[in-house]
Amino acid sequence: MTADASIPALESDIAIPDDVKDNVFITNISKLLDPVYNWSRRNSVWPMVFGLACCAIEMICTASSRYDLARFGMEVFRATPRQSDLMIVSGTVTKKMVPTIIRLYNQMPEPRYVLSMGACANGGGPFKEGYNVVDGIDKFLPVDVYVPGCPPTPQALIHGLISLQEKIDQQSLATVPWYRKNGIGTEIVPIPVLGPDLVDIRQLDLIRAEAKKVTEAEAA
Numbered sequence: 455m456t457a458d459a460s461i462p463a464l465e466s467d468i469a470i471p472d473d474v475k476d477n478v479f480i481t482n483i484s485k486l487l488d489p490v491y492n493w494s495r496r497n498s499v500w501p502m503v504f505g506l507a508c509c510a511i512e513m514i515c516t517a518s519s520r521y522d523l524a525r526f527g528m529e530v531f532r533a534t535p536r537q538s539d540l541m542i543v544s545g546t547v548t549k550k551m552v553p554t555i556i557r558l559y560n561q562m563p564e565p566r567y568v569l570s571m572g573a574c575a576n577g578g579g580p581f582k583e584g585y586n587v588v589d590g591i592d593k594f595l596p597v598d599v600y601v602p603g604c605p606p607t608p609q610a611l612i613h614g615l616i617s618l619q620e621k622i623d624q625q626s627l628a629t630v631p632w633y634r635k636n637g638i639g640t641e642i643v644p645i646p647v648l649g650p651d652l653v654d655i656r657q658l659d660l661i662r663a664e665a666k667k668v669t670e671a672e673a674a
Contacts, residue, residue: 488626495539495565496619497527502538502558507545509572509605516608528615535561540618542611543595546574546581547588549652556645559595564632564640565625569614570597573604580604594654595643 505513516523523529532538535558543555559568570591573579578589591597598621601614627633631640644655653661 491627492623492625496622498530499526499528499539499567499615499618499622500530500532500537501528501540501542502535502562503531503533504542504558505544506547506551507572507574509544509575512605512608513542513544513571513611516611521608521612523612523615526612526615526619535559536563538562539565540567540569541595542569542571543575543591544571544605546579547591548586549588550586550648552588552591552594552652553645553648555591556594556643560642560645565630567598567618567621568595569599569601569618571601571611571614572606573602576600576602588652594646 505511515521517529517531528540535541539562541555541559541562547555559566568591570576574581574587575591578584578587581587582589588594599614599618601610603610606614634640646655647653
Protein backbone atom coordinates (compact mmCIF):
# COMPACT_ATOMS: atom_id res chain seq x y z
CA MET A 455 0.00 0.00 0.00
CA THR A 456 1.44 3.38 -0.99
CA ALA A 457 1.61 6.27 1.44
CA ASP A 458 -0.91 9.04 0.91
CA ALA A 459 0.75 12.48 0.90
CA SER A 460 -2.45 14.01 2.28
CA ILE A 461 -2.16 11.93 5.48
CA PRO A 462 0.04 13.65 8.06
CA ALA A 463 3.10 11.74 9.20
CA LEU A 464 2.82 9.85 12.43
CA GLU A 465 4.73 11.16 15.43
CA SER A 466 6.97 8.10 15.25
CA ASP A 467 7.98 9.04 11.68
CA ILE A 468 9.39 12.42 12.71
CA ALA A 469 13.18 12.42 12.88
CA ILE A 470 14.39 13.03 16.43
CA PRO A 471 17.96 14.25 17.05
CA ASP A 472 20.18 11.67 18.72
CA ASP A 473 20.98 14.00 21.61
CA VAL A 474 17.26 14.30 22.36
CA LYS A 475 16.79 10.53 22.20
CA ASP A 476 19.56 10.11 24.76
CA ASN A 477 17.79 12.37 27.19
CA VAL A 478 14.23 11.11 27.21
CA PHE A 479 13.53 12.45 30.67
CA ILE A 480 14.08 16.10 29.70
CA THR A 481 12.17 15.58 26.46
CA ASN A 482 9.10 14.26 28.26
CA ILE A 483 9.10 16.71 31.14
CA SER A 484 10.05 19.81 29.13
CA LYS A 485 6.40 20.69 28.48
CA LEU A 486 5.94 21.06 32.23
CA LEU A 487 9.25 22.77 32.94
CA ASP A 488 9.41 25.14 29.95
CA PRO A 489 6.89 27.73 31.27
CA VAL A 490 8.66 28.01 34.64
CA TYR A 491 12.12 27.87 33.10
CA ASN A 492 11.36 30.53 30.50
CA TRP A 493 9.51 32.74 33.00
CA SER A 494 12.52 32.80 35.31
CA ARG A 495 14.96 33.63 32.50
CA ARG A 496 12.84 36.26 30.79
CA ASN A 497 12.47 38.15 34.06
CA SER A 498 16.13 38.02 35.06
CA VAL A 499 18.02 39.08 31.93
CA TRP A 500 21.23 40.86 32.98
CA PRO A 501 22.56 43.10 30.18
CA MET A 502 26.26 43.87 29.93
CA VAL A 503 27.45 47.47 30.27
CA PHE A 504 28.50 47.87 26.65
CA GLY A 505 28.24 51.28 24.98
CA LEU A 506 29.97 52.21 21.74
CA ALA A 507 28.56 55.53 20.53
CA CYS A 508 25.54 57.81 20.73
CA CYS A 509 23.11 54.86 21.01
CA ALA A 510 24.65 54.14 24.39
CA ILE A 511 23.27 57.46 25.70
CA GLU A 512 19.74 56.28 24.86
CA MET A 513 20.48 52.93 26.49
CA ILE A 514 21.58 54.73 29.66
CA CYS A 515 18.42 56.83 29.52
CA THR A 516 16.34 53.66 29.21
CA ALA A 517 17.91 52.36 32.41
CA SER A 518 16.91 55.48 34.35
CA SER A 519 13.94 55.73 36.67
CA ARG A 520 11.78 57.41 34.01
CA TYR A 521 11.48 54.21 31.98
CA ASP A 522 12.10 51.73 34.82
CA LEU A 523 13.58 48.58 33.28
CA ALA A 524 13.06 46.90 36.64
CA ARG A 525 9.50 46.20 35.48
CA PHE A 526 10.98 43.64 33.08
CA GLY A 527 13.70 42.27 35.36
CA MET A 528 16.50 43.86 33.32
CA GLU A 529 17.74 46.58 35.65
CA VAL A 530 20.87 44.72 36.79
CA PHE A 531 23.56 45.84 34.32
CA ARG A 532 26.75 43.84 34.83
CA ALA A 533 30.30 45.05 34.25
CA THR A 534 31.59 41.58 33.40
CA PRO A 535 30.56 39.16 30.63
CA ARG A 536 30.77 36.25 33.09
CA GLN A 537 27.58 37.47 34.78
CA SER A 538 25.73 38.73 31.69
CA ASP A 539 22.95 37.17 29.63
CA LEU A 540 22.52 39.92 27.04
CA MET A 541 24.97 41.93 24.96
CA ILE A 542 23.47 45.19 23.71
CA VAL A 543 25.67 46.39 20.84
CA SER A 544 24.76 50.07 20.94
CA GLY A 545 26.51 52.29 18.45
CA THR A 546 29.05 52.32 15.65
CA VAL A 547 31.08 49.11 15.39
CA THR A 548 34.61 49.87 14.22
CA LYS A 549 37.00 47.26 12.89
CA LYS A 550 39.34 47.92 15.79
CA MET A 551 36.54 47.15 18.27
CA VAL A 552 35.24 43.91 16.72
CA PRO A 553 37.95 41.59 18.18
CA THR A 554 37.14 42.89 21.67
CA ILE A 555 33.40 42.42 21.11
CA ILE A 556 33.96 38.81 20.02
CA ARG A 557 36.13 38.11 23.08
CA LEU A 558 33.44 39.46 25.38
CA TYR A 559 30.76 37.40 23.63
CA ASN A 560 32.80 34.21 23.97
CA GLN A 561 33.17 34.86 27.71
CA MET A 562 29.41 35.09 28.24
CA PRO A 563 27.83 31.88 29.60
CA GLU A 564 24.89 30.21 27.90
CA PRO A 565 22.12 31.11 27.47
CA ARG A 566 23.32 34.36 25.90
CA TYR A 567 21.66 36.79 23.54
CA VAL A 568 22.70 39.69 21.32
CA LEU A 569 20.61 42.80 20.70
CA SER A 570 21.77 45.08 17.88
CA MET A 571 20.77 48.64 18.72
CA GLY A 572 20.71 51.39 16.11
CA ALA A 573 21.41 51.79 12.41
CA CYS A 574 25.19 51.57 12.84
CA ALA A 575 25.16 48.24 14.67
CA ASN A 576 22.46 46.91 12.32
CA GLY A 577 24.13 47.78 9.03
CA GLY A 578 26.79 50.46 9.34
CA GLY A 579 24.42 53.43 9.40
CA PRO A 580 25.71 56.73 7.94
CA PHE A 581 29.28 55.44 8.29
CA LYS A 582 28.71 52.27 6.24
CA GLU A 583 31.16 53.27 3.51
CA GLY A 584 33.84 54.26 6.01
CA TYR A 585 37.17 52.48 5.84
CA ASN A 586 37.12 51.61 9.56
CA VAL A 587 33.45 50.69 10.14
CA VAL A 588 31.85 47.24 10.06
CA ASP A 589 28.53 47.20 8.19
CA GLY A 590 26.60 45.20 10.76
CA ILE A 591 27.62 43.24 13.84
CA ASP A 592 25.64 40.28 12.46
CA LYS A 593 28.57 39.66 10.11
CA PHE A 594 30.36 38.24 13.15
CA LEU A 595 27.79 37.43 15.86
CA PRO A 596 24.35 35.79 15.83
CA VAL A 597 21.92 38.65 16.50
CA ASP A 598 18.61 37.82 18.20
CA VAL A 599 16.86 41.21 18.04
CA TYR A 600 17.37 44.29 15.84
CA VAL A 601 16.30 47.71 17.11
CA PRO A 602 16.16 50.29 14.27
CA GLY A 603 16.76 54.02 14.69
CA CYS A 604 19.52 56.63 14.66
CA PRO A 605 19.58 56.56 17.58
CA PRO A 606 16.58 54.50 18.75
CA THR A 607 14.42 56.03 21.44
CA PRO A 608 14.22 54.43 24.89
CA GLN A 609 10.74 53.21 23.96
CA ALA A 610 12.21 51.43 20.90
CA LEU A 611 14.85 49.73 23.03
CA ILE A 612 12.21 48.61 25.52
CA HIS A 613 10.21 47.17 22.60
CA GLY A 614 13.33 45.27 21.54
CA LEU A 615 13.81 43.91 25.05
CA ILE A 616 10.17 42.79 25.16
CA SER A 617 10.68 41.10 21.77
CA LEU A 618 13.62 39.24 23.29
CA GLN A 619 11.40 38.11 26.16
CA GLU A 620 8.86 36.82 23.64
CA LYS A 621 11.63 34.85 21.92
CA ILE A 622 12.70 33.35 25.26
CA ASP A 623 9.09 32.29 25.87
CA GLN A 624 9.21 30.13 22.72
CA GLN A 625 12.33 28.19 23.70
CA SER A 626 12.26 24.64 25.05
CA LEU A 627 14.64 22.68 27.25
CA ALA A 628 14.50 19.84 24.73
CA THR A 629 15.78 21.90 21.78
CA VAL A 630 17.90 24.79 23.09
CA PRO A 631 21.50 24.44 21.85
CA TRP A 632 23.24 24.86 25.21
CA TYR A 633 21.80 21.54 26.47
CA ARG A 634 22.76 19.50 23.42
CA LYS A 635 25.59 17.03 23.78
CA ASN A 636 27.07 17.85 20.38
CA GLY A 637 27.32 21.54 21.28
CA ILE A 638 25.97 22.74 17.92
CA GLY A 639 25.01 26.40 18.23
CA THR A 640 27.29 27.12 21.18
CA GLU A 641 30.65 27.11 19.42
CA ILE A 642 33.34 29.67 20.22
CA VAL A 643 33.28 32.44 17.61
CA PRO A 644 36.74 32.87 16.01
CA ILE A 645 38.30 36.22 16.89
CA PRO A 646 38.97 38.28 13.73
CA VAL A 647 42.53 39.38 12.99
CA LEU A 648 43.08 43.13 12.80
CA GLY A 649 45.91 44.07 10.44
CA PRO A 650 45.85 46.39 7.43
CA ASP A 651 42.19 45.37 7.35
CA LEU A 652 39.86 43.21 9.44
CA VAL A 653 40.13 39.53 8.50
CA ASP A 654 37.40 37.09 9.46
CA ILE A 655 39.11 33.74 10.09
CA ARG A 656 36.00 31.91 8.87
CA GLN A 657 36.46 33.43 5.40
CA LEU A 658 40.15 32.70 4.90
CA ASP A 659 39.54 30.29 2.01
CA LEU A 660 37.42 32.88 0.18
CA ILE A 661 39.98 35.62 0.80
CA ARG A 662 42.82 33.44 -0.50
CA ALA A 663 40.83 32.51 -3.60
CA GLU A 664 40.10 36.16 -4.38
CA ALA A 665 43.73 37.13 -3.78
CA LYS A 666 44.85 34.38 -6.15
CA LYS A 667 42.51 35.68 -8.85
CA VAL A 668 43.89 39.20 -8.46
CA THR A 669 47.49 37.93 -8.63
CA GLU A 670 46.79 35.90 -11.77
CA ALA A 671 45.04 38.84 -13.41
CA GLU A 672 47.96 41.14 -12.67
CA ALA A 673 50.45 38.58 -13.99
CA ALA A 674 48.47 38.26 -17.25
